[in-house]
Amino acid sequence: MTGIEIAVGYMFAWLVRKAKRVAGRADGEVDRTLDGAMDQLHELVSRKLGEDPALHRLAEEARAGQDGPSVRTRQRVQLALEDAAEQDPGFGEALNRAVERMQSVSRPSSGLSAGDGGAAVGGNVDIRSDHGSAAAWNMGDVSLGNPPQPGAPQG
Numbered sequence: 001m002t003g004i005e006i007a008v009g010y011m012f013a014w015l016v017r018k019a020k021r022v023a024g025r026a027d028g029e030v031d032r033t034l035d036g037a038m039d040q041l042h043e044l045v046s047r048k049l050g051e052d053p054a055l056h057r058l059a060e061e062a063r064a065g066q067d068g069p070s071v072r073t074r075q076r077v078q079l080a081l082e083d084a085a086e087q088d089p090g091f092g093e094a095l096n097r098a099v100e101r102m103q104s105v106s107r108p109s110s111g112l113s114a115g116d117g118g119a120a121v122g123g124n125v126d127i128r129s130d131h132g133s134a135a136a137w138n139m140g141d142v143s144l145g146n147p148p149q150p151g152a153p154q155g
Helices: 003-022 032-049 053-063 071-087 089-106
Strands: none
Touching: 003 032, 003 053, 003 071, 003 089, 032 053, 032 071, 032 089, 053 071, 071 089
């Protein structure tokens, strides 16, 4: 995936976040570093593309609550950015720097993540049992001992 393709995805994410804020649905605690990087990318692209219809369509799709831009809109914005970068190499370099910054601030610092009830481990895990015991990372109800024999009285 090229930097321009990635830039289109980040632009869409910025527009979605903006739409959520306007509607009052944004998270209370927003990562300022990520916001700053997204704002920088948006300003750079908006300044260069100005009133480009593809950029307007991208914003419309973000406000509509789509999960991502349509294939056609993504292609149009990508082509507009490629053309702008070809016409202005300084813009192309600035766009690459902005995308690299977005990538560095948007990935988890440890490279690990886990959802609710999950565990993220960055090293080795060694779980053992001995002497007839049980061991697990996470364990529900466990019974140790000999299983009851069929037909034997339960007691």
